[in-house]
Amino acid sequence: MGGSALLVRDLSVGYGPVRALRHVSLEVPEQAVVTVLGANxxxxxTLLRAISRTLSFHGGAVTGGTIGLGGRPLDRLPPDRxxxxxxxxxxxxxxxxxxxxVADNLRAGALGAPGGREARARALRRVHDLFPVLAERAQQRAGLLSxxxxxxxxxxxxxxxxxxxxLLDEPSLGLAPLxxxxxxxxxxxxxEQGTSVLLVEQNAALALRLASHAYVLEVGEVTLSGPADELAASDEVRRRYLGVVDEDAAADASQARTTHPTLTRWEA
Known part of the structure; x- marks a missing residue:
């Protein structure tokens, strides 16, 4: 899937005495979409905060492992770097x-970014091309947007x-399906424009459609990983994250309810 853009190796994270991640490893290749699935x-x-170096704002800390981008360590950099x-x-x-x-929000996003005025103008054109509504509402307060x-x-x-x-953390959360x-x-x-994406998303069906590779986190550990289409076809993933129930098991459950009806009240 191309050269390695982002590499996380053996990452452990704690919030005080609570261990939140245990020896997590994953790779986001260049120009790929990789998703991380898992329950609340x-x-x-926590994984995304560790990568972006914002854990300390939430009372957490990396206790082991490494994070690198294109061979460059990110472990000791402050968030702006x-x-x-x-x-x-x-x-x-x-x-x-x-x-x-809206315009000032976008300007804030360019603070500390590499490049000068021309680079910022190019980035703004890209954003407006992707989201024309942001150009239309440039002078509107962000809190008044839908x-x-x-x-x-x-x-x-x-x-x-x-x-x-x-790094995208639950981008579809609370939004209407359309x-x-x-x-x-x-x-x-x-x-497709060349930016790699690490996507955390509870809508597993949507995430697996977008991604080329997927990881499943359970209680801070990677328990499954592989090509997204293979995980989408996995019975375990379908049952736990896509809401697909095994037909034989469903039939057995229905027969059990018929054979052994549930009591509706206690009798003396």
Whole structure:
């Protein structure tokens, strides 16, 4: 799948005495979309925070392992230098600057990014091409945008830093299905333009359609990994993350209910 863009090896993370990640390893190749699946509390957001070096803001710390981008260690860099190195995160919940205008939110995303005025202008054109509504509402306060538009702004703000790797944390969360599909199409377009994507997403069906490779996190450990289409066909993944129930098991359960009906009340 091409050369290695982002490499995480044997990563462990703790929040005080609580171990959140245990020896997690994954790879995001150049110009690929890789997804991380898992239930709430599995450690998905913690993984992204460790990569972006924002764990300390949440009371966490890396206790072991390495993180590198294109062979360059990111482990000891402050968050702004991680962005300058080419890794930018879009956190869960959109997190736009609600009182600032759309234009100012985008300008904030370019702070500390490599390149000068021309590079910022090029990044802004890219964002407006991807999300024309952000150009139309440039002078509107971000807090007045719809949920879907705020998510577009959050992604656009990250793209202003011209990242090599984009970290997306639950981009479809709380969005209507049509809006989530629009965000997914944009993620695919961003990737086709040359940006690698590490996607954390509870909508497993959507994530597996977008990704070429997938990892499953359970209680802070990688328990499954492989090509996304293979995981999508896995009975375990289909049952646990795609809501697909084995037909034979469903038939057995139905027969059991018929043979042994459930009591509706206690009798003396």
């Amino acid at each position: 509390g599995a450690g998905k957001s 991680v962005v300058a190195a080419g890794v930018c995160q879009v956190p869960e919940g959109r997190r736009v600057f609600a009182r600032m205008t 949920g879907g538009e705020q998510q577009m702004l959050a992604v656009g703000r990250a793209l202003m830093a011209a990242p090599k790797v984009l 809006v989530a599909d629009r965000i997914a199409a944009t993620v695919r377009e961003i990737n």
